[in-house]
Structure formats: structure tokens, C-alpha cells
Amino acid sequence: MKLHFTKQSEFADVDEFDCDNQALNSFLKDLSLLFQRRHFGVTILCFKEEDLKKIIIGYYTLCPASVQREALPEKFLTGPKPNPIPALRLCRLAIDKRFQNQGYGKILFVHALKKYLDQSKQIGGSIIIIDAKDTKAKQFYEHFGFLSLPSNPFVLIQTIKYIEHHFA
DSSP states (O other): OOOEEEEOOTTSOOTTOOOSOHHHHHIIIIIHHHHHHTTSOEEEEEEEEETTEEEEEEEEEEEEEEEOGGGSOGGGOOSOOOSSEEEEEEEEEEEOGGGTTTTHHHHHHHHHHHHHHHHHHHHOOOEEEEEOOSHHHHHHHHHTTOEEETTEEEEEEEEHHHHHHHHO
């Protein structure tokens, strides 16, 4: 099955999407286009085509960010760095319940990381920040080497160098 990725648009049919999380469903259906229009972030849809219909498997949302040096664990503070440190944030990642536990979360996550790598080469950024919505999501990101901020265990981070080494 071939997967397609595209930026959210008013032409995307997101009405049937259901990831079993009302906040993530509502964001996609009610706010994602508004957020894009206001340049708060970009939502990328992953879909497959079936009988000439596009079926949304999942989505993720990226936005620009920064993090204060003092919020980072010591291991992230080697060498000179600006304050705040430029970053990119993975705000949301959701998979439709029909496609959960089939490896699509990893596919979307790696796609998001590769998009971040491309963007960091164009505009900079040395850290990726992830907002985990719950303990299960936190454990998913930790599996890929992301570390919780001391001040908030549901905010995870990793360096661009780590991402380049493990996901390029």
C-alpha cells in the first residue's frame, strides 16, 4: 500500500477521522486549517487511496519553537548556544483507530523527523520538542531516544545531531 503525505487543506475530507482522543480529533477537524492560516503551525496528513477515495490514516502538526537554556538537561548544554535555543515542535501526532497498532505511528513520526531535518538545513534549529499527550505517547517517544524535560515529563526533547545520526 502506497502512503501519501500532504499539507492539510480545505479539500481534505477529515470528517471520518477518529483516533479515540477527542482533543486530537477536534483539532484536526476544527482548528488545523485556522492554525495554518495564522502561521501557528502546519498539519501534515497521511492517507491512502482506496476506490478513488482518500482515507486519512493519521496526521501530525509541526510548529516553530524555542527553548530556554536553563530548561534543558545539562547534557544538552555543551558548547556555545543562543538563548533561547531555536527548535521545532511536534505538537500533535494521531493515528485513526482503524490503523492503530500497525506501525503507522512510527511511519508518521519518522516522516515528521525527516521534515524537521530538511527544515533545520534551511532555517536552522538544533532541538526538536515533542508534546506527549499521555503516558503511552511519552513511552512511544522515549523508545526513539527522546528525553523528558526535568520541569515537565510530558515534554520531550532531542538534538538535531541525534536525529541526523539515527533517522537520516
